[in-house]
Ligand SMILES: Nc1ncnc2c1ncn2[C@@H]1O[C@H](COP(=O)(O)OP(=O)(O)O)[C@@H](O)[C@H]1O
């Protein structure tokens with residue numbers, strides 16, 4: 001159950017022995033009411049940091065269990081980093097028994113922290129997992145997978161090269177393969 005007076009992001013970061021506190025802007029995001037939230041920030045602005053702290057804040061204040069967390073990002077490197085930061089932080093929270101008891105004297109939070117298994121993945125990997133697990137309901141073969149850009153190009157080339165009819169493109173009829181690719185990437 002969610003705490004009626006949640007612990008502030010700055011106080012939580014202090015209790016967790018974080019090296020530096022979140023900035024005012026980060027704190028506003030970390031401790032925002034649960035629900036959809038769009039945050040726009042540039043490279044190196046502290047987005048990953050903020051997302052990790054947001055997860056810990058939500059868990060610490062009883063809004064979510066670790067296994068209810070889903071973090072998606074574009075690259076494998078970013079997913080790895082986000083996953084590590086989230087797990088490390090939830091781990092520090094779990095180890096701080098005094099803090100956990102203070103946040104939730106009922107013991108539910110301590111129980112929730114026994115298994116720290118958030119899902120953090122790339123969009124592609126997660127989509128693939130959904131297909132593997134639930135594809136048959138659609139129905140899609142469970143071993144179906146997303147094709148890569150290179151495979152996409154290979155298949156498209158194959159289709160064009162093996163097409164025996166006439167081709168009409170913006171650049172004229174029956175263009176060379178090179179011209180066709182140019183048309184595709186316009
Ligand atoms: N409030 C803060 N105070 C000091 N350093 C911070 C703070 N927030 C993030 N950082 C540091 O800034 C750097 C970039 O943060 P990061 O979350 O990786 O940014 P982004 O994901 O937006 O590229 C990291 O080294 C991080 O530890």
Ligand SMILES: [Mg+2]
Nearest residue numbers: 047048049078
């Ligand atoms: Mg980042």
